[in-house]
Amino acid sequence: MTAIPHEHGHHYTTTGLDHRKIAIWAFIGSECLFFGSLISTYLIYKGRSVVGPFPHEAWTNPATGQTFPPILDIPVTSASTFVLLMSSLFMVLAHGAVVRGDRKYSKAWLAATALAGATFLGFQAFEFTSFVHEGLTPRTNLFGSSFFILTGFHGAHVTAGVIWLITLLFIDFKRGLRPADAINVDLCALYWHFVDVVWIAIFTLIYLIQ
C-alpha cells in the first residue's frame, strides 16, 4: 500500500484512505482479540473459585466463621459506567468543535472527556481498594486473579486514553487545534470509544450476569 503525501500533511494510501486511520482500526481490531482472550479467561474461571469472596454470593470462611457479602458493588459501577458513556458523548463533541475550528468548545469538551476518564479511574481505584480491604486480592482466588487482570488492563487503557486527551488539550492551549488537526482528534476519539465499548461488554459479562 503506497502512501501518498497530501496537503495538510495527510498521507493517503492507494486505497484512498488515510493510513493513520487504517492503522488505528487495525490496532482496535487487534485489541478485540486481546480483550476477547481476557474475557474468555474470566468466563472460563467463573464459578470455579474454591474460596471466597465471591462476586454475587455471600461466603462464610469455614476456618474463621467470618462472613463475606457479595463483593461487587453494582450501584458504584453503574455510576462509573454512566460517566464513561457520557465521556464518549463529550469526545464526539470535542471532535465536532475541532472540525468547525471552534477552539473554545474544543478545549471545553476535551477537558470534560479527560475529566470523565479520570473520574472513571477514580471509581476503579476506589473499587480495587475496597476489594483489597474486604479480603479480595489477585492471589485470593480464581475470581480475584481474572477480575483484577481484566479490569486492570481496561483501566490501563483508560489511563493511556486520558494521557492522550491531556496531550491534545495541551496542544490546543499551546497553539490551537485547527480543522486540519481533526484527524489527530479523530484517532484519539476512535481509541476512546473503543475503550468505552470494551467496558460495555465488561459491565454486562462481569458485573450483571450472575
Added chain:
Amino acid sequence: MAADHSHSQTTYDTHGDAHAAEHKHPTWKTYKWVALILFVITVAEVWIYYIPSFVASRAFVPVLLILSAAKFAIVVAFYMHLKYDAKLFRALFVFPLLIGVLVIVSLLFLFGQISVRV
C-alpha cells in the same frame, strides 16, 4: 450547539487523481439521542438486575446480552461513525471482533461453561 459537521475525506480514482468525497457524519441531535438511548439501556440493564424473579428466569442472560450488544453496536455505528465510514475500516474491526467472539464461545464450550442440551 454544534451543527452538522460534514467531514471531507479524499479518495483516489483509478487514474490517481484525488477527489473529495463527502462522508456525512451524525449531527449533534443524533449524538444527543444516542447518548439518551445508551443511558436508557444502561438503566434498564441495572433495573432488571434488581428484579429477583427475572434474574432467576431463563430470559435474564439473553436479555442482558442483547441489551449490551445493542449498546456496543450503537457506539460503534454512531460515535465511531463506522456506519458512515469506509468499508475497509468496517472489515478491519468486524473481522477480528467476530474471531474474538468465536474464540470466547468455543472456549466456553470446551471448558464446559456452556453446553447444548440434546
